[in-house]
Amino acid sequence: MSNRVVQGRMVTPAKLAELVEGEPVLETEDIADADRDCPDCGGDVISVGYMPSVTEFVTGYKCQECDWADDDR
Numbered sequence: 001m002s003n004r005v006v007q008g009r010m011v012t013p014a015k016l017a018e019l020v021e022g023e024p025v026l027e028t029e030d031i032a033d034a035d036r037d038c039p040d041c042g043g044d045v046i047s048v049g050y051m052p053s054v055t056e057f058v059t060g061y062k063c064q065e066c067d068w069a070d071d072d073r
Protein backbone atom coordinates (compact mmCIF):
# COMPACT_ATOMS: atom_id res chain seq x y z
CA MET A 1 0.00 0.00 0.00
CA SER A 2 1.19 3.51 -0.64
CA ASN A 3 -1.06 6.55 -0.66
CA ARG A 4 -3.72 7.02 2.00
CA VAL A 5 -6.35 9.58 2.87
CA VAL A 6 -5.48 11.61 5.96
CA GLN A 7 -7.88 14.28 7.16
CA GLY A 8 -9.55 14.27 3.76
CA ARG A 9 -6.36 14.59 1.73
CA MET A 10 -4.46 11.92 -0.19
CA VAL A 11 -0.93 11.66 1.17
CA THR A 12 2.15 9.79 -0.01
CA PRO A 13 4.48 8.04 2.45
CA ALA A 14 6.86 11.02 2.21
CA LYS A 15 4.07 13.49 2.94
CA LEU A 16 2.81 11.40 5.85
CA ALA A 17 6.30 11.27 7.37
CA GLU A 18 6.56 15.03 6.93
CA LEU A 19 3.25 15.50 8.78
CA VAL A 20 4.55 13.42 11.70
CA GLU A 21 8.05 14.87 11.74
CA GLY A 22 7.18 18.48 11.00
CA GLU A 23 9.74 18.69 8.22
CA PRO A 24 10.73 16.66 5.14
CA VAL A 25 12.55 13.35 5.78
CA LEU A 26 15.17 11.45 3.79
CA GLU A 27 13.64 8.01 3.18
CA THR A 28 10.26 6.42 3.80
CA GLU A 29 8.78 2.95 3.77
CA ASP A 30 5.23 2.19 2.64
CA ILE A 31 2.32 3.29 4.78
CA ALA A 32 0.85 0.53 6.96
CA ASP A 33 -2.14 0.12 9.24
CA ALA A 34 -1.12 0.61 12.86
CA ASP A 35 -2.84 -1.77 15.24
CA ARG A 36 -4.15 1.02 17.47
CA ASP A 37 -6.82 3.68 17.67
CA CYS A 38 -6.29 7.40 18.03
CA PRO A 39 -6.24 8.43 21.72
CA ASP A 40 -7.89 11.74 20.87
CA CYS A 41 -10.77 10.79 18.56
CA GLY A 42 -10.76 6.98 18.29
CA GLY A 43 -10.05 7.14 14.56
CA ASP A 44 -7.89 4.75 12.57
CA VAL A 45 -4.13 5.21 12.97
CA ILE A 46 -1.65 4.51 10.16
CA SER A 47 2.11 4.20 10.45
CA VAL A 48 5.13 4.90 8.30
CA GLY A 49 8.79 4.06 8.85
CA TYR A 50 11.18 6.84 7.87
CA MET A 51 14.68 8.19 8.23
CA PRO A 52 14.77 11.78 9.51
CA SER A 53 18.57 11.65 9.25
CA VAL A 54 21.12 9.19 7.87
CA THR A 55 21.70 7.66 11.31
CA GLU A 56 18.14 7.39 12.60
CA PHE A 57 15.11 5.21 11.75
CA VAL A 58 11.77 6.14 13.27
CA THR A 59 8.26 4.75 13.03
CA GLY A 60 5.71 7.53 12.89
CA TYR A 61 2.00 7.24 13.69
CA LYS A 62 -0.77 9.51 12.40
CA CYS A 63 -4.51 9.57 12.91
CA GLN A 64 -6.47 9.61 9.64
CA GLU A 65 -9.20 11.78 11.15
CA CYS A 66 -7.56 14.44 13.36
CA ASP A 67 -4.24 16.20 14.07
CA TRP A 68 -2.92 13.52 16.44
CA ALA A 69 0.53 12.16 15.57
CA ASP A 70 3.29 10.36 17.45
CA ASP A 71 6.55 8.49 16.87
CA ASP A 72 8.46 5.69 18.58
CA ARG A 73 11.43 7.75 19.82
Ligand SMILES: [Zn+2]
Nearest residue numbers: 038041063066
Ligand atom coordinates in the same frame (compact mmCIF):
# COMPACT_ATOMS: atom_id res chain seq x y z
ZN1 LIG B 1 -7.66 11.23 15.88
